[in-house]
Amino acid sequence: SLIICDWGNQRVVRWSRRSGTTQGEILIGNIACYGLAMDEQRYLYVSDWNTNEVRRYKFGENTGTLVAGGNGKGAGLNQLNYPTYLFVDRxxxxxxxxxANSRVMKWNKGAKEGIVVAGGQGEGSALTQLYYHQGLFVDTLGTLYVADFWNQRVMRWTKGAKQGTIIAGGNGYGAGANQFNGLVGFSFDQHGNLYVVDMGNHRVQRFSIE
Incomplete structure (x- = not known):
């Protein structure tokens, strides 16, 4: 089945992939959901833009368990300010x-506050900064990859690093092969190739990453 964050209708829905399906099933209602992730135990994680928190859900429950934020909007280590995309590791x-805090936070299981693992130095284009970042991914070594939207680049932050490196883009807005015009999300294949959604250029770009 497909699980979809239906942000405009403030709900999370599930649609069967079987042919002939005509409507979905509401899993979670009354939530300004933005990001979704699922762990290996099939728990669902959802970010809520309005309440500035992330909750973990078992299928069939509508309240969930708080796993990040939930202490109002702010920049404290126990707070979030418009949480969007999520990733859950093993x-x-x-x-x-x-x-809105221009940072990526890591919340260990059961933690009462998070750890800044990328950004957190205000909006900007320095290698220590992010600016309206979007999608993210973490590999098995703990290396973090971030779609840095406003800077039109994909950043890589190794575990414990104080600054990131640019692995794609970073050459301003444009339609060149080394440019983006509104990158939002990305994914890797099993060979380590990077695929980037280049929204403004209406294309998906592939990069070979060393």
Missing amino acids: DRSVYVSDY
Whole structure:
């Protein structure tokens, strides 16, 4: 089945992939959901733009368990400010694109506050900064990859690093092969190739990453 964050209708829905399906099933209602992730135990993680928190859900429940934020909007280590995209690793640590704080936060399982693992130095284009970042991914080594929207680049932050490196883009807005015009999300294949959604150029770009 497909699980979809239906942000405009403030709900999370599930649609069967079987042919002939005509409507979905509401899993979670009354939630300004933005990001979704699922762990290996099939728990669902959802970021809520309005309440500035991330909750973990078992299928069939509508309240969930708080796993990040939930202390009002702000820049404290126990707060979030417009959480968007999520990633959950094998240890069930939750990585959150903390959009308006220009940082990525890592919340270990059961933690009462998060750890800044990228950004957190205000909006900007320095290698220590992010600016309206979007999608993210963490590999098995703990290396973090971030779609840095306003800077039109994909950044890589190794575990414990104080600054990131540019692995794609970073050459301003444009339609060149080394440019983006509104990158939002990305994914890797099993060979390590990077695929980037280049929204403004109406294309998907592939990069070979060393």
